[in-house]
Each structure stands twice: as structure tokens, then as C-alpha cells.
Amino acid sequence: ALRHVIVGLGGKANGVPRETGFVITAASEVMAILALANSREDCCQRLSNITIGFNLGGKIVRAGDLNATGAMMVLLNEAIMPNLVQTTEHTPALIHAGPFANIAHGTSSVIAQRMALELADYVVNETGFGADLGAEKFLDIVMPASGLKPSAAVLVATVRGIRAQARTQERGSEALKSGLSNLAKHIENLNKFHLPTVVAINRFPDDSSEEIHYIQGFCTDLGVACWVAEVFDKGGSGGLELASKIIEAAEKADLEAVKPLYPATLGV
Numbered sequence: 048a049l050r051h052v053i054v055g056l057g058g059k060a061n062g063v064p065r066e067t068g069f070v071i072t073a074a075s076e077v078m079a080i081l082a083l084a085n086s087r088e089d090c091c092q093r094l095s096n097i098t099i100g101f102n103l104g105g106k107i108v109r110a111g112d113l114n115a116t117g118a119m120m121v122l123l124n125e126a127i128m129p130n131l132v133q134t135t136e137h138t139p140a141l142i143h144a145g146p147f148a149n150i151a152h153g154t155s156s157v158i159a160q161r162m163a164l165e166l167a168d169y170v171v172n173e174t175g176f177g178a179d180l181g182a183e184k185f186l187d188i189v190m191p192a193s194g195l196k197p198s199a200a201v202l203v204a205t206v207r208g209i210r211a212q213a214r215t216q217e218r219g220s221e222a223l224k225s226g227l228s229n230l231a232k233h234i235e236n237l238n239k240f241h242l243p244t245v246v247a248i249n250r251f252p253d254d255s256s257e258e259i260h261y262i263q264g265f266c267t268d269l270g271v272a273c274w275v276a277e278v279f280d281k282g283g284s285g286g287l288e289l290a291s292k293i294i295e296a297a298e299k300a301d302l303e304a305v306k307p308l309y310p311a312t313l314g315v
């Protein structure tokens with residue numbers, strides 16, 4: 048609602064009535080810090096280290112130098128606690144933080160992940176904006192910063208998405224051929240982290256069996272497991288077979304082999 052408002056309605060002293068709006072930024076350095084923090088103490092330290100500029104001598108000025116850290120922690124004191132919600136099928140989900148992957152690391156908070164791992168046998172963590180953004184940032188930023196290592200990656204693909212990569216509206220397996228190179232590149236990228244990968248085809252009602260089988264055959268030729276998820280039509284029951292294959296892949300994972308592409312100490 049704040050994106051489009053009318054102001055100046057309080058009389059002459061309050062300006063001319065006009066349409067305006069607030070520019071709302073849902074992801075920022077503070078959001079990224081909150082999502083990467085392991086505790087309130089860790090969050091406080093990270094906030095204190097925010098660089099806000101330089102003094103006249105050219106030295107870095109940080110938020111802690113301005114005694115701004117305490118005020119920020121007051122605002123984040125409650126926000127640092129994850130939110131427990133449930134899906135329409137009553138599956139528990141922890142929704143916490145929103146560090147957009149286009150400017151930050153694009154995944155739920157470290158605190159929420161650690162809490163989930165204490166409460167469930169298996170935890171699915173979404174990495175936003177696709178495998179070339181959220182997944183790579185999780186593996187190169189979040190994983191070394193938190194010590195949390197995934198056991199498997201689930202690469203979600205759709206017939207419509209592959210068709211869009213092929214820049215065609217035509218249907219049928221042949222129309223998908225050129226678009227599959229994009230899927231192959233995502234698989235190649237994830238393989239660089241030595242992470243077991245399962246391709247999940249998110250099936251929609253107008254996807255033909257021919258198209259689905261063509262994508263599955265393509266993945267098989269690449270040596271990657273590929274299974275259909277029919278959660279759009281069938282809800283959770285439509286993803287049970289996929290879930291079993293993900294668990295199977297996760298159980299075989301060699302966590303020692305899963306590593307980021309570059310060390311955290313790498314210089315600029």
C-alpha cells in the first residue's frame with residue numbers, strides 16, 4: 048500500500064495534495080547480515096563492521112564507530128527469531144529473512160536452517176533466483192560462513208521454462224532441443240561443487256508425456272537422476288516419488304567432497 052499514496056491532505060501547512068509513493072527495498076546489507084548471523088552476538092558484530100564511508104583522512108568509518116550498532120540491534124532483536132508457519136497440507140516451514148539473490152545470497156537465515164535441522168530428519172532449503180544465483184551463492188558464501196553443507200541439490204525445471212530458453216512457443220520434443228543447453232549448464236555448474244544433483248520436472252497439466260520423457264532422456268544421457276513432480280495437480284502426494292529419490296541421493300552424499308569453488312580468504 049505504501050508504494051502508491053496520496054499526501055498533503057492536512058491543509059496548507061502540510062503541502063499540496065499529490066500522489067507519491069515509498070521506494071521499498073526488501074533486501075539490503077542488513078538483511079544479508081541478519082540471514083548469515085549465528086546468534087545475536089554474531090549479528091551485533093557483523094552490524095558493527097558495516098562500512099558506511101571514509102573520514103577526511105581516508106580511513107574506513109564503520110557503523111560501530113558511530114555507535115549505531117545498538118540501535119540496529121534493538122530493531123532486530125525480535126526479527127532475528129525465525130517464523131514457524133505451515134503449508135495448506137500442514138507441513139511445517141520456517142520463513143526467515145529475504146536476502147534477494149540478485150543483490151545478496153538469496154536463502155533463508157542460518158538460524159532457521161540450524162533450527163530446522165534439529166527438528167526434522169530432512170530439511171529442504173530454497174535458494175532463490177535459480178541455480179546460477181541462489182544455489183551458487185549458498186555454496187560459495189553461506190556454506191563456508193555457516194559450516195552447513197547440503198547433501199543434495201534439487202534442480203527444478205519446467206517444460207515452459209525450457210521452451211522459453213529455446214525461444215519458441217511450439218510444442219513437442221524437438222522444440223525443446225535448443226533450450227536444454229541451459230539446463231545442461233545448470234547441471235554442469237552444480238557438478239563443480241561435487242554435489243549430488245537431482246533434476247525435478249515440475250509438471251503442469253498441458254505438458255505432454257512426450258516432452259517429459261524427452262527431458263528425462265536428456266538428463267539420463269548426462270548421468271543425472273530426473274524425476275517428475277506433480278505437486279501442481281496433486282499437492283504433496285505428487286512429490287512423494289521425487290522426495291524418495293532426493294533422500295536416496297542425499298544418503299549417498301560425500302560431504303567431505305562438497306566444497307565451494309573458491310576459498311573464503313581469496314583476495315579481490
